[in-house]
Amino acid sequence: METENAHGPELLTVASTATDGTTVVTVTGEIDHTTAAPLIHALDLGELGDRPRVVVDMRHVTFMDSSGINVLLVAHRELTQADGWLRLAGVPTSVLRTLQIVGIDAVIPCYTDLHEALEAWGNIRADQSETP
Template sequence: MRQEPRQEPAPRLEQLRVHEARGHTVLELRGEIDIAAATEIGPYLDRVTDRPGVRVVIDLRHIDFFDCSGLRLLYRAHHRVLDGGGQLQLVCVHPLTLRLLRVTGLSRLLPPRPTLDAALDRSEASSGPV
């Protein structure tokens, strides 16, 4: 008997919530995003960003701590999405994280938006009518 491929469920990670909004996969990172969290989140983020033409929003509004491990996640996701012809938007309001994004130059690649709606609107404006 032939088995049909099964779609993998969203991960059950304390630091990650996943949902769909207006044709985008929204990844909400929560709590402390350090090397331990990044190790758990990384494989799932790779699977999401590996799809051609994927539209992703990474939402950092619910983080308490974000270090260079989180920066690596963002940088890797950015390149994977662009290589597949997709779009990646970032939501961030945390002052220390915004500073970290500016100091490292990552804010030039992924300009942070203050709300999920702003990120979704930006993505839709850059892709034109669907």
């Protein structure tokens, strides 16, 4: 008799949408070495176009290990080199605590929710247009 492993990793689902020139990547589930591939694919520069701006909506992430942290750091570096940026939105308290312990929140901006992260982009655009 076979039984399902109730303690195995939760599958990771990733959905990407575009809003006002920003790609929103919504992530649901656990981000670890066995589930990170869909997130890696969604954050691939080849999929994002020129001057990529990305907000990762993490409100439904239940767990993230060092593999997830590495995915975010690599994406941040690549997006920055491509004259784009990466932001995190709605990071659950337990995941945010991990990000804070390793200092990721000082490297990648974290916002309370998706609206706040997207609105920050609007404020940046307004500031840039006012620059002489």
